[in-house]
Amino acid sequence: MSSGDCDPIIEVENLKVYFYTYAGVVKAIEDVSFRICRGETYCLVGETGCGKSVTSRALTRLIYPPGRIVEGKIYYYPEPGKRVDIMSLSVKELRRLRGEEIAYIFQDPSAALDPLYTIGYQVGETMLAHERVTSLKEGVRRAVGVLKTVLMPDPEKRVKSYPHELSGGMKQRGVIGISLSNRPKLLIADEPTTALDVTIQAQIMDLLTELKKRHGLTLLLITHNLGLVAEYCDRVAVMYAGNIVEEAPVEELFKNPLHPYTRALIKAVPNPLARIDNLEHIPGTVPNLIKPPPGCRFHPRCPLAFDRCSRERPLLKEYSPGHKASCWALEKG
Numbered sequence: 470m471s472s473g474d475c476d477p478i479i480e481v482e483n484l485k486v487y488f489y490t491y492a493g494v495v496k497a498i499e500d501v502s503f504r505i506c507r508g509e510t511y512c513l514v515g516e517t518g519c520g521k522s523v524t525s526r527a528l529t530r531l532i533y534p535p536g537r538i539v540e541g542k543i544y545y546y547p548e549p550g551k552r553v554d555i556m557s558l559s560v561k562e563l564r565r566l567r568g569e570e571i572a573y574i575f576q577d578p579s580a581a582l583d584p585l586y587t588i589g590y591q592v593g594e595t596m597l598a599h600e601r602v603t604s605l606k607e608g609v610r611r612a613v614g615v616l617k618t619v620l621m622p623d624p625e626k627r628v629k630s631y632p633h634e635l636s637g638g639m640k641q642r643g644v645i646g647i648s649l650s651n652r653p654k655l656l657i658a659d660e661p662t663t664a665l666d667v668t669i670q671a672q673i674m675d676l677l678t679e680l681k682k683r684h685g686l687t688l689l690l691i692t693h694n695l696g697l698v699a700e701y702c703d704r705v706a707v708m709y710a711g712n713i714v715e716e717a718p719v720e721e722l723f724k725n726p727l728h729p730y731t732r733a734l735i736k737a738v739p740n741p742l743a744r745i746d747n748l749e750h751i752p753g754t755v756p757n758l759i760k761p762p763p764g765c766r767f768h769p770r771c772p773l774a775f776d777r778c779s780r781e782r783p784l785l786k787e788y789s790p791g792h793k794a795s796c797w798a799l800e801k802g
């Protein structure tokens with residue numbers, strides 16, 4: 470998809486998120502800009518600690534002290550041409566936005582579920598909280614239907630199950646059901662399958678793909694699994710130490726990676742179905758974000774670095790339609 474035919478559902482400009490800790494100010498997200506087009510699956514990929522989760526949480530201002538969104542514009546478009554300025558919403562409006570318009574699912578489904586209540590109760594309660602039903606009783610009754618849409622095995626029985634009675638995969642189906650019961654338009658899935666067995670991972674990803682098609686959802690997928698990126702994403706942003714260093718349509722990224730970090734990432738994982746927990750092929754480690762390297766944050770690890778890289782921070786520049794990267798070496802030709 471080229472940038473020209475993008476009908477954005479969310480747009481982020483110059484996002485900056487800092488954490489004010491006793492050890493110092495953690496400059497977690499610096500100058501991040503991107504847009505997600507309605508209906509696509511957009512991926513954020515990168516090593517642990519590079520800022521994927523913080524970026525996705527900042528979209529609905531889910532950042533708590535000591536963290537703070539220091540700068541940035543965030544716009545949500547519930548429909549084409551209708552713009553909501555998320556930075557200026559009240560707490561009450563934000564609460565409505567989260568859930569009804571933009572929903573999250575996380576890595577650990579157990580953490581999202583209350584161990585004291587049945588799945589059916591929790592689906593019903595969410596629907597009631599967002600006024601999709603007028604009574605809890607009606608919500609619980611509708612829960613069976615919700616569990617059917619997420620292909621929960623034996624939904625009539627499972628609706629009465631407590632979280633500990635369900636497998637990891639079933640729990641994640643339950644969480645997805647709860648998330649979707651309010652018909653959000655944008656679903657943010659942060660490592661949704663990382664905690665699950667490989668076979669279950671595929672089932673959950675296929676379910677998300679199916680639900681996306683059926684409900685016209687837009688999906689933001691956060692992962693460090695390049696295999697999932699290759700298989701499920703339309704466009705990808707590669708993050709490194711709080712910056713987006715490259716963005717491209719998925720085939721283009723794998724065929725023609727421009728940024729030295731992306732190249733190293735792809736080389737480190739010749740088989741994209743493997744995980745990228747540690748990048749032994751890239752010397753050095755992810756920098757301390759209290760004192761990030763000046764200039765390009767990747768320069769201390771970069772094989773192509775030259776003097777300019779430690780002085781000036783490169784900005785994302787478009788090299789071919791929809792393919793952007795931030796690297797001074799690319800400027801040298």
Ligand SMILES: Nc1ncnc2c1ncn2[C@@H]1O[C@H](COP(=O)(O)OP(=O)(O)OP(=O)(O)O)[C@@H](O)[C@H]1O
Binds near residue numbers: 490518520522535758
């Ligand atoms: N509460 C906090 N206090 C201080 N620093 C934080 C806090 N939360 C996040 N950070 C910092 O923000 C940076 C980005 O973290 P984030 O969780 O977004 O990374 P990630 O890419 O999602 O990693 P992972 O793959 O491990 O989930 C990290 O350097 C982290 O240390």
Ligand code: NI
Binds near residue numbers: 521522523659
């Ligand atoms: Ni994360």
